[in-house]
Amino acid sequence: MPVSERKERERAERHRLIVSTARALAEAEGWEAVTTRRLAERIEYSQPVLYSHFRGKDEIVDAVALEGFAELATALRAAAGATDGPRAAITALARTYVEFAEHSPALYDAMFNLRSGLPFADEAAPAPLREGFALLLDSLGRVAGDVEPGLFTEVAWAGLHGLVTLTRAGRLPDEHTSRRIEVLVDLLTG
Amino acid sequence: MPVSERKERERAERHRLIVSTARALAEAEGWEAVTTRRLAERIEYSQPVLYSHFRGKDEIVDAVALEGFAELATALRAAAGATDGPRAAITALARTYVEFAEHSPALYDAMFNLRSGLPFADEAAPAPLREGFALLLDSLGRVAGDVEPGLFTEVAWAGLHGLVTLTRAGRLPDEHTSRRIEVLVDLLTG
DNA sequence: CACAAAATCTAGCGCTGCTAGACAATCGAG
DNA sequence: CTCGATTGTCTAGCAGCGCTAGATTTTGTG
Structure with missing residues (x-):
């Protein structure tokens, strides 16, 4: 046919x-x-x-968000390869995450800030999203100590997300972004 | 008259x-x-x-946000009084912050998530907002170690804000919120 | 009471996301 | 090759949005 x-x-x-x-x-x-x-x-x-x-505009936004998850996962995958120990890997991941958000703010909005019908916190979440989280988990789990790795990773992610959104909303001056990332990584790696 | x-x-x-x-x-x-x-x-x-x-709808939202800053500052002031050392104070502050956001999500949105014409990262920021940050700074500065207290506080705030927004957007399951706060406080207090 | 000034409302603009129904292009059957 | 049916697309319109010009009512004063 x-x-x-x-x-x-x-x-x-x-x-x-x-x-x-x-x-x-x-x-x-x-x-x-x-x-x-x-x-x-x-x-x-x-x-x-x-x-x-598409069912409506929201579904178009979701489609864009999906692209974003795939690209973020790719970027994180590349960054996770650092071989100089977990600390270097975590620094690279954090930098990559923040740079991704800074470089594609609208994409980041679609992924995290705009209301979305995408499943998230359950097993129906899109694969690239799950992979991205897994990449963070891989490196962060190594320094989680006694803390449950998943929970530890969630908190780390929240830190990154918080930095990104507060900076972008003008709530934090964007001058010292890289130093804030350092501080966060220092906290995470003890 | x-x-x-x-x-x-x-x-x-x-x-x-x-x-x-x-x-x-x-x-x-x-x-x-x-x-x-x-x-x-x-x-x-x-x-x-x-x-x-009001000049427009945005200004109404800003007015609501202003109320929120005042109330958050009041809540944090009450929480900061913990006398069992900085660690207890930080825990209380963190819990208070997250509970505030959970209890008044729309208010929190007006303050941090919706576009706002309010000045923020400079000296023109509204007084209650500055006070809220100062309260966090007071307690967090004690455990900042070598790190510049302002920067340290910003990172801590970002962590809280990230937890709040990711949870509310369904990006994090809301079951383990209090444990995540614990993890964050553990990180902050070394 | 009459008039000027202030306060308020009606009605409307251009925009939004979305959709019913008209129309045009395309395909398969005879 | 033509015709009817199906598919695809468009025009036109709905209800709602933030916002505002101009008419209208209410108010205080001489």
Whole structure:
């Protein structure tokens, strides 16, 4: 069935186009600028076409967030390779995490700040997200001491997330970010 | 001029009514339910009246946030009184902070999660906010060791804020919150 | 009581996410 | 090759949003 196959391919193509356009628009002008009308105009289709691919705008945001989880996991994977002991690995992970958030703020928003219908704290959470957490767990578990590794990792993650969000919201001056990361890593590695 | 004085009082009264109604509505149904129309209906005035008190909706949110800072500072002040050493004080502060956020999620949102025109990281920041930070600084500075106390406190705050936001967004299961606080306090107090 | 000033409301703008129903393109059967 | 049905897409519109200009009512004063 070559005909329907081609259609399917074109449809998948357009699906990707919607997601990447939404992401680009969000990264360029912020998520508040990503409206269904503007998005439709950019992909050169009418609004209802969006709704034949996604249940609504939120689902588009979720799709972007999913891309983000995959990319963050990739970045963390690369960073976790540090061989100079757990402390170096944790520093690299922390830096990578914060840099990711700084470099792609809209992406980070989609992943963590905007309301999302994505499952999270249970086993239905998307694989890349689980992998990202597992990468943190690998390195942090080594320095958790008596503390349950999962719990320890959650607290570490919260520290990073807190730094990222408070800085981005203007609640922390962004001058000393790297020193704050150091302080956090020092705390974590005792 | 008793007439204009009475008017002024009534105006101030209505001002408070707007803020408290916005807050109550947000706490009951979330900020997305706080629209200028609904708010106007609740206070039994028409929409434009809101704009004779506030530049726009954001300024109303800021006013609610300001109330929140004052209340959080009060709560932290009460908690900081622990006399069993810095560690007990820090535990009390951390618990108080998280409980505040859990108990008044909409208020916490107004303070930290919603876009705000409030000055923050500079000397123009509202007094209660500065006091809240100073309270944290008082106790945390004692255990900061070599680290600059301000920086240390910022990292601690980020940890608390991260725990709060990740939990509330469903990113962390809310079962082990108090254990996570313990872990964080353990880290901070070495 | 009449008038000026102040306070308040009605009505509307341009925008949002979303959708019903009209229309056009495409495909399979005869 | 044509025709009817199916699929795909678009136009137009709904209800709601933050916000505001201008009409209207209420108020205090001479």
